[in-house]
Amino acid sequence: MSRDASQSPTSLQIARRLLAREKLPEGNSKPELVGATLHRTWTRLSGTLSDSMGENGADALFTRALARTESQHPALRKMFRLDEGGIHLNGVVASVESHGAAAVNSAMEALLASLIDILGRLIGEDMAIRLMDHDDPQSRTGDGAKSS
DSSP states (O other), X not given: OOGGGOOOHXXXXXXXXXXXXXXXXXXXXXXXXXXXXXXXXXXXXXXXXXXXXXXXXXXXXHHHHHHHHTTTOGGGXXXXXXXXXXXXXXXXXXXXXXXXXXXXXXXXXXXXXHHHHHHHHHHOHHHHHHHHTTTOTTOBXXXXXXXX
C-alpha cells in the first residue's frame, strides 16, 4: 500500500477524537440523526480549515483527502459533490441508509485522518494537529508534552 493510501495511527486517533466530540446516536438511530451529527462535525472542521487556509486551500486539501479515501470507503461517494463552490457535504442520510452508520462513520474517520496526514506533510504534524484539534485542552505542544 502506498504512503498516500494509509493513515498514520496518530492521525486516525485524532480523527476519532474529532468525531467523538459530537456524539453519534446509538443503536438503530434514524439516518437523519446520524447524518445531522456527522454534518455538524464536518461543518465545524471545514470552517476551521477555511478560516486558517482560505476556502481554496481547504477545498484543495479536502479534494486530495477525498481522492485518497473514496475508493476504500464507498460510503463517501454519496456524501460529497464537487462544484464551483468547492466541496459540500450532502447525501449523508442516503449514505447511512445505503451503507449503515458504522460504515459512514468509518469513512469519515478515514477521510479526516487522510486530511490530517496531508496537512501534516505540508505544515508539520504538530501544527496540523493543533489546527484541526485546537479545541482540545489536551493538544500537544511542539515538544510532545501535554499543554496545561
